[in-house]
Amino acid sequence: MNSPAIHAIGLRKQFRATDGAQVVAVDDVDLTIQPGEIVAFLGPNGAGKTTTVDMLLGLTDPDAGTIEVYGMTPAEAVRNGLVSAVMQTGGLLNDFTVEETVRAVAALHGRTDRVEVVLDRARLSDLAGRRVEACSGGEQQRLKFALALLPDPDLVILDEPTTGMDVGARQEFWQAMRADAALGRTIVFATHYLAEADEFAERTVLMNHGRIVHDAATTDVRAAYGGRTLTFRPPADVVGADGIDPAWLAQVRHALEPLGVTDLEVSAASLEAAFLALTTETPHSPEMIGATR
Numbered sequence: 001m002n003s004p005a006i007h008a009i010g011l012r013k014q015f016r017a018t019d020g021a022q023v024v025a026v027d028d029v030d031l032t033i034q035p036g037e038i039v040a041f042l043g044p045n046g047a048g049k050t051t052t053v054d055m056l057l058g059l060t061d062p063d064a065g066t067i068e069v070y071g072m073t074p075a076e077a078v079r080n081g082l083v084s085a086v087m088q089t090g091g092l093l094n095d096f097t098v099e100e101t102v103r104a105v106a107a108l109h110g111r112t113d114r115v116e117v118v119l120d121r122a123r124l125s126d127l128a129g130r131r132v133e134a135c136s137g138g139e140q141q142r143l144k145f146a147l148a149l150l151p152d153p154d155l156v157i158l159d160e161p162t163t164g165m166d167v168g169a170r171q172e173f174w175q176a177m178r179a180d181a182a183l184g185r186t187i188v189f190a191t192h193y194l195a196e197a198d199e200f201a202e203r204t205v206l207m208n209h210g211r212i213v214h215d216a217a218t219t220d221v222r223a224a225y226g227g228r229t230l231t232f233r234p235p236a237d238v239v240g241a242d243g244i245d246p247a248w249l250a251q252v253r254h255a256l257e258p259l260g261v262t263d264l265e266v267s268a269a270s271l272e273a274a275f276l277a278l279t280t281e282t283p284h285s286p287e288m289i290g291a292t293r
């Protein structure tokens, strides 16, 4: 298939807030995602991530702009099993077991052949007999992920899939995702967690105030805005019980090389620093708006 997985131009969506004011949730967003890409949508609360995801899935129509998903409307792409989603909300039936849930939805899709494989991909095979209400939040999200995989979609969209999970559950979730992505599926996910974008996405789309403020390889986002961090190990004789000898530290400020510094390490700055640099900018300053691809 030659069409991009997602091709959106000039997307705009506004809502009327309870006080009657217009809120522009998504403001002139252009986005093209190619098959096989893994893309994070990163941004603070209210940045417009969920509204964008909803439009990509055809759950809400844009007020302006166009979206094609594999060359079709989002609704057609969903109907054809090309796209599926793991959303923040959306119920599971508590009385069903994990396997019963998967079998019931598989029957709706006419894909009962995929029950075992999606249980395996979502790392749920050992929990197949557990009732949904006895599953942890993380296990329930993995179950939603398993359901999303039933039609064997080319594109999976996940809206903050790990919200509320503890670190261990998040790791398990992403391990399941990673194993699946390795098979070439296109994955787009919205997240608040910078570490998830950093670890999992090759490309990060940073949103703020409804706009894309940066769109680039995740490593570039970090490098462009995060600066660099320098760490090193001082020689042992200047380190005492009270810390590093202040006189020595003063010398370090002047010149590093002659001081016997070892294990000098230059590491990329954290994505956190990039994120803060980007999202604390004036929201609509023109130099921040242009997407880099």
Ligand SMILES: Nc1ncnc2c1ncn2[C@@H]1O[C@H](COP(=O)(O)OP(=O)(O)OP(=O)(O)O)[C@@H](O)[C@H]1O
Residues within 6 Å of the ligand: 015, 016, 017, 023, 024, 025, 026, 043, 044, 045, 046, 047, 048, 049, 050, 051, 052, 192
């Ligand atoms: N149905 C709605 N009615 C009114 N305003 C809305 C509606 N949906 C979203 N908004 C507003 O649009 C803006 C973008 O919201 P959206 O949920 O897309 O952001 P988000 O980046 O997903 O945020 P979060 O990370 O908190 O989920 C916010 O200001 C939000 O209050």
